[in-house]
Amino acid sequence: MRSQVEGSQAVARAVTLCRPQVIAAYPISPQTHIVESLSDRVRTGELAGCEYLMVESEFGAMSACIGASGAGARAYTATSSQGLLFMAEALFNASGLGLPVVMTVANRAIGAPINIWNDHSDAMAMRDSGWIQLYAESNQEAVDLHVQAFRLAESLSVPVMVCMDGFVLTHAFEEVDLPTQEQVDAFLPPLVPRQLLDPDEPVTIGAMVGPEAFAEVKYLMHVKQMAALDEIPVIAREFEAAFGRSSGGLLRPYRLEDAETVVVALGSVLGTIQDVVDAMRDDGVSVGALGIGCFRPWPVGEVREALQNANRVVVVEKAFAVGAGGIVGQNVRDATRRQPVEVYDVVAGLGGRPITRASLRALLDDVLGGRVDPGRLHFMDLDLELVQRELERSRHGERPGPHAENMLRDLGTVASGAYE
Amino acid sequence: MFAVRIHGRGGQGAVTAAELLSVAAFGEGRHAQAFPTFGSERTGAPVVAFCRIDDRPIRLREPITDPDALIVQDPTLLHQVDLFAGLGPEGHLVLNTSSTVEALGLSELVRRLRPDRVVTVPATEIARRHLGRPVPNVPLLGAFAALTGQVSVGAVCDAVRDRFGGELAEGNVAAALAGHEHVRAMLGRTVGRSLSQSSRRSADA
Amino acid sequence: MPYQEIKLYQTGTFVAGNRLLEPEQRSVQARTGRSNSITSGHRACRGCGEALGARYVLDAAMRATGGKVVAVNSTGCLEVFSTPYPESSWQLPWLHSLFGNGPAVAAGVAAALRARGRDDIRVVGQAGDGGTVDIGFGTLSGMFERNDDVLFVCYDNEGYMNTGVQRSGATPPAAITANTKALGQTPGNAFGQGKSVPLIAMAHEIPYVATATVAELRDLEYKVEKAMTFRGARYLHVFVPCPLGWGADSADTVRLARLSKETGLFPVFEAEAGEVTEVSRIRRQVPVEEYLRPQRRYAHLFGDHPRPDIVARLQARADRNIARFGLLPEGDE
Numbered sequence: 009m010r011s012q013v014e015g016s017q018a019v020a021r022a023v024t025l026c027r028p029q030v031i032a033a034y035p036i037s038p039q040t041h042i043v044e045s046l047s048d049r050v051r052t053g054e055l056a057g058c059e060y061l062m063v064e065s066e067f068g069a070m071s072a073c074i075g076a077s078g079a080g081a082r083a084y085t086a087t088s089s090q091g092l093l094f095m096a097e098a099l100f101n102a103s104g105l106g107l108p109v110v111m112t113v114a115n116r117a118i119g120a121p122i123n124i125w126n127d128h129s130d131a132m133a134m135r136d137s138g139w140i141q142l143y144a145e146s147n148q149e150a151v152d153l154h155v156q157a158f159r160l161a162e163s164l165s166v167p168v169m170v171c172m173d174g175f176v177l178t179h180a181f182e183e184v185d186l187p188t189q190e191q192v193d194a195f196l197p198p199l200v201p202r203q204l205l206d207p208d209e210p211v212t213i214g215a216m217v218g219p220e221a222f223a224e225v226k227y228l229m230h231v232k233q234m235a236a237l238d239e240i241p242v243i244a245r246e247f248e249a250a251f252g253r254s255s256g257g258l259l260r261p262y263r264l265e266d267a268e269t270v271v272v273a274l275g276s277v278l279g280t281i282q283d284v285v286d287a288m289r290d291d292g293v294s295v296g297a298l299g300i301g302c303f304r305p306w307p308v309g310e311v312r313e314a315l316q317n318a319n320r321v322v323v324v325e326k327a328f329a330v331g332a333g334g335i336v337g338q339n340v341r342d343a344t345r346r347q348p349v350e351v352y353d354v355v356a357g358l359g360g361r362p363i364t365r366a367s368l369r370a371l372l373d374d375v376l377g378g379r380v381d382p383g384r385l386h387f388m389d390l391d392l393e394l395v396q397r398e399l400e401r402s403r404h405g406e407r408p409g410p411h412a413e414n415m416l417r418d419l420g421t422v423a424s425g426a427y428e
Numbered sequence: 429m430f431a432v433r434i435h436g437r438g439g440q441g442a443v444t445a446a447e448l449l450s451v452a453a454f455g456e457g458r459h460a461q462a463f464p465t466f467g468s469e470r471t472g473a474p475v476v477a478f479c480r481i482d483d484r485p486i487r488l489r490e491p492i493t494d495p496d497a498l499i500v501q502d503p504t505l506l507h508q509v510d511l512f513a514g515l516g517p518e519g520h521l522v523l524n525t526s527s528t529v530e531a532l533g534l535s536e537l538v539r540r541l542r543p544d545r546v547v548t549v550p551a552t553e554i555a556r557r558h559l560g561r562p563v564p565n566v567p568l569l570g571a572f573a574a575l576t577g578q579v580s581v582g583a584v585c586d587a588v589r590d591r592f593g594g595e596l597a598e599g600n601v602a603a604a605l606a607g608h609e610h611v612r613a614m615l616g617r618t619v620g621r622s623l624s625q626s627s628r629r630s631a632d633a
Numbered sequence: 634m635p636y637q638e639i640k641l642y643q644t645g646t647f648v649a650g651n652r653l654l655e656p657e658q659r660s661v662q663a664r665t666g667r668s669n670s671i672t673s674g675h676r677a678c679r680g681c682g683e684a685l686g687a688r689y690v691l692d693a694a695m696r697a698t699g700g701k702v703v704a705v706n707s708t709g710c711l712e713v714f715s716t717p718y719p720e721s722s723w724q725l726p727w728l729h730s731l732f733g734n735g736p737a738v739a740a741g742v743a744a745a746l747r748a749r750g751r752d753d754i755r756v757v758g759q760a761g762d763g764g765t766v767d768i769g770f771g772t773l774s775g776m777f778e779r780n781d782d783v784l785f786v787c788y789d790n791e792g793y794m795n796t797g798v799q800r801s802g803a804t805p806p807a808a809i810t811a812n813t814k815a816l817g818q819t820p821g822n823a824f825g826q827g828k829s830v831p832l833i834a835m836a837h838e839i840p841y842v843a844t845a846t847v848a849e850l851r852d853l854e855y856k857v858e859k860a861m862t863f864r865g866a867r868y869l870h871v872f873v874p875c876p877l878g879w880g881a882d883s884a885d886t887v888r889l890a891r892l893s894k895e896t897g898l899f900p901v902f903e904a905e906a907g908e909v910t911e912v913s914r915i916r917r918q919v920p921v922e923e924y925l926r927p928q929r930r931y932a933h934l935f936g937d938h939p940r941p942d943i944v945a946r947l948q949a950r951a952d953r954n955i956a957r958f959g960l961l962p963e964g965d966e
Binding site for chain 3: 029030032057058059061062063064065067068069071072073074075076077078079080081083097098101105204205206207209210211212213214215216217218220221
C-alpha cells in the first residue's frame with residue numbers, strides 16, 4: 009500500500025513485517041524514531057512474538073543481538089554514529105561468529121566535534137568489520153533493503169547493515185509502497201539457524217582459535233562475502249518478481265551507456281546527482297551516474313565493467329580517510345586500475361553540509377574544464393579561508409585554544425543545521 | 429515542482445506542518461517530500477522545515493533555498509533569521525500576525541512581491557480559539573491552501589484527521605478552515621483546488 | 634528420643650562426607666548422574682579455584698533444570714582453558730562472545746528463548762572478576778535493572794589472571810599484582826579502592842544475590858539450586874583462589890578459600906530483593922595473618938621489613954565485615 013510516511017516509520021513497519029524475534033536497541037539520533045516505533049509495535053502486539061530489550065548501551069545492544077542470534081532468534085537493532093563505533097568490538101564478533109543479525113544504520117557524522125547530522129563516517133569506519141553494507145537511495149529502497157537484508161543475512165549466515173542517510177531519509181516524509189505481511193512472509197521464510205545453542209545438541213560457539221586455523225576461519229568469512237556478490241543480485245531479482253519494483257542489487261547505473269564522465273556515489277545524494285545528470289545531458293554533456301548499492305562486499309568486477317567506457321570518474325563521498333584520501337575513491341581506483349580513466353576523489357556533505365545541484369554542477373564543470381587535479385583529494389564547498397585563519401592563529405600565540413570553537417566564533421554562528 | 433519553506437520556533441509545529449502538507453498533497457495524487465532542518469532544536473529555538481510538491485516523483489534532496497512559498501509562523505523571527513532568502517518576485521508569503529506588514533516594517537519587502545501573493549493570518553489567535561493552544565501551524569496551512577491552490581483545504585483537513593484523533597483533530601480542522609476562510613476573504617476571491625471533492629472523501633472516512 | 638550431635642568432618646573441609654549420607658542427600662558432584670558440564674582434559678592450572686567453582690556451579694544448575702542450561706562466558710581464564718580450538722570441555726551449549734559483554738549476550742539468549750517459547754531452558758552467564766566488576770559492569774548493571782532471566786556468576790580471583798595478573802576492581806588492598814608491585818611507601822594495591830559487586834547487585838533489588846567460596850561446595854551447590862528457583866536476574870559471587878596469581882601452593886586453594894571466610898575478609902551471605910536473608914557465620918575465627926602468610930602477593934608484609942601496620946589495616950577490614958554482616962559464631966557476638 010502506498011502511503012506518505014516518515015522514513016523511520018516506514019522502516020519500522022518493514023522490520024515489523026520481517027518478524028524479528030529479538031530487538032535490542034539504545035537511543036541515538038537520528039535512528040531513534042525507528043526503535044521508538046518498533047517498541048510501540050511490540051507493545052500493541054502488531055509485532056507479535058518479539059522480545060524488545062532496552063539495553064544500557066549500543067555495545068549491549070549488539071551483544072544482546074549476538075546472544076539472541078546464537079539462541080536461534082531473528083535479531084535486529086538500529087544505531088547511528090557514535091553508537092555504531094561503541095559497538096565496534098561486537099560488530100567484528102557478530103561477523104566472526106557468522107550470526108545473521110540485521111541492523112539499520114542511520115548514517116551520521118562522528119565527533120569530535122560532536123555533530124548529529126548526516127555523513128557516512130560511521131559506516132565507513134566499520135567497512136572492514138565483516139558486515140555486509142547496503143546503502144539506500146530513498147525511503148522506498150530502505151524499506152525494500154530491510155526485507156532483502158534478512159533474507160541475505162540468513163541465506164549466508166552473515167550480518168547485514170542497511171545504511172540510510174540520517175535525517176535526510178530517516179526524517180523525510182515521502183511516498184513509500186509498503187508491502188503486505190503475506191508478500192513478506194512469502195519472500196522471507198522463518199529463520200533456520202546454522203548454529204544453535206540447544207541443550208539437546210550442545211555445541212561450543214566462540215572457542216579460542218590459534219595460528220593453526222585462524223587464517224582459515226577468516227578466509228571463510230571472505231568466501232561468504234564473495235558469495236554475497238552472487239547472492240545479492242539473485243535476491244534483488246526475486247524481490248522484483250515478487251514485489252513488482254526494482255530495489256537493491258549491487259550497483260545502480262544511471263544514463264551510463266555512453267557517459268564519458270561518471271559520478272559515483274552512495275545513498276540519498278544519488279537523487280540529486282541524477283537531477284544534475286539530466287540537466288547536463290540536456291546541455292549536451294555526456295554524463296552518467298553510478299550508485300553503489302552494496303559497498304561491502306566490494307563489487308570490484310561489476311564496478312570495473314560499469315565504468316569501462318568512462319574517461320573520468322568523479323567519486324563524491326561523505327567520508328574520507330584522514331591523512332590518506334577518499335575511501336570509496338580508493339576502492340573505485342582499485343576496480344579501474346588497468347583502465348585508462350582518471351578518478352577524482354571528492355569529499356562532500358560532511359556533518360550535514362547540503363550537497364546541492366549547484367555545487368555538483370560547478371564541480372563537474374571544473375572537472376570537465378580541467379580545473380581539478382585528480383592527484384589530490386578535493387573538498388566540495390570548503391571554506392578554505394576559515395581553515396587558514398585558524399592555521400594562522402595556531403602559528404601565533406602559545407595557547408590558541410580549541411579549533412572548533414575558534415572557527416565557529418570566526419563564522420559568528422552556532423551549530424544549527426542551517427539550510428544554506 | 430513547488431517548494432515551500434516554513435519558519436517557526438520549536439513548539440510551533442513547523443516540522444509537523446511540512447509533514448501534513450506533504451500528506452495533503454499525496455492525498456490528492458501528487459508527489460511530495462517533507463523534511464526538517466534536522467537540528468537538535470529545543471522549545472523556542474528557530475526551526476525550518478521544507479516541503480516539495482510535484483507531479484513527478486521527487487529525487488532531489490537539497491534544502492530549499494529558492495522557495496515558491498514561505499510560511500512564517502512567528503514574526504519575531506524577522507530579526508533573527510534571514511527569513512526571505514531566495515524568495516523570488518513570484519513567491520508566495522503567508523505570515524502569522526494579527527498586525528500588518530506595514531507595522532512589521534515589511535512594506536519594502538512586500539513591494540517586490542505580488543500583492544495577491546502576500547497574506548497575513550492571525551493564526552495564533554485562530555488556534556487559541558479552536559484548539560485552546562497557541563499552535564499556529566495548521567491554520568497557516570489552511571491559509572496556504574487558499575493562497576497557493578497547491579493543495580485543497582479538504583486535503584489539509586484529511587491529513588489533520590489522519591494525524592490527530594478526536595477533539596484535537598476536529599479543533600485543528602476548524603482552525604484550518606478558519607485560516608482558509610480568512611485568506612479567501614482577504615483576497616476576495618475563491619482559490620483552491622477541488623475543495624468539495626476532498627471534503628467528500630474525508631466525510632467518507 | 635534423645636540424640637547425640639555428631640560433628641562430621643572430611644579431611645580438608647567442614648563438609649560431611651558423602652558416603653555417610655543417603656543417596657538423595659549427596660552432593661551433585663557425588664551423584665552418578667551429574668552432567669559433567671566441564672569435562673576433564675581442560676587446560677586450567679593445577680589447583681585452579683575457578684575450574685572447581687565453575688564445575689560445581691554448572692553441574693548444580695544442570696541438575697536444577699533437568700539439563701536445560703545454556704552457558705554464556707565472558708573472555709577470561711575459564712573461556713581460554715576450556716576451549717583451545719578444536720577442543721572443548723563444554724558438554725552443554727556454550728557461547729563466548731567478548732570480554733565486556735557476557736551479561737548482555739546472556740540477556741539476548743534469554744530473550745531469544747522467551748521469544749521462541751523455550752522458557753524451560755535457563756541461562757547461566759559467567760565471567761571472572763575483570764569481566765564482571767570492571768569491563769562488563771555496564772552490561773551487568775543493565776541486565777540487573779531489566780531483571781533479565783539470567784543467573785550471572787562471577788568467579789572472583791581478585792585480578793586479571795588471564796592477562797598476567799594485573800589489578801582489577803576486585804583486587805584487595807596491599808596485594809601485589811603486575812601493576813601494583815611492592816614498590817614505594819605503600820606497597821601493593823591501594824587502600825580505599827575497589828568495589829563490592831554483591832552489594833551493588835543488592836542495590837538493584839534483584840530477586841537473589843549470594844556469595845560463596847570453593848571451600849564450602851555444598852553451600853555453593855545449594856545457592857545455585859536456590860538461584861534457579863527464581864525467575865529474573867540473579868547474581869552469584871564465588872571466591873576462587875588462583876595459585877598462580879596469588880603465589881600460593883596449588884594444594885592450598887580450598888584452604889585459602891576457607892580462610893578468606895573464616896577471617897571475615899570475604900563475607901558469605903544471601904540476599905533477596907535487596908535485603909540480606911542469611912549469613913554464613915564464621916566457625917572458628919582466625920586472624921588475617923593466617924590467610925595472608927601463605928600467599929606471595931602479601932609476602933612484602935612479613936619478611937625482613939615487616940609491615941604490621943598494613944596487616945592491621947587488613948584486619949580492620951575483616952573486623953568491619955564481621956560487624957557489618959554479623960559473622961561471628963553464635964554465642965560469640
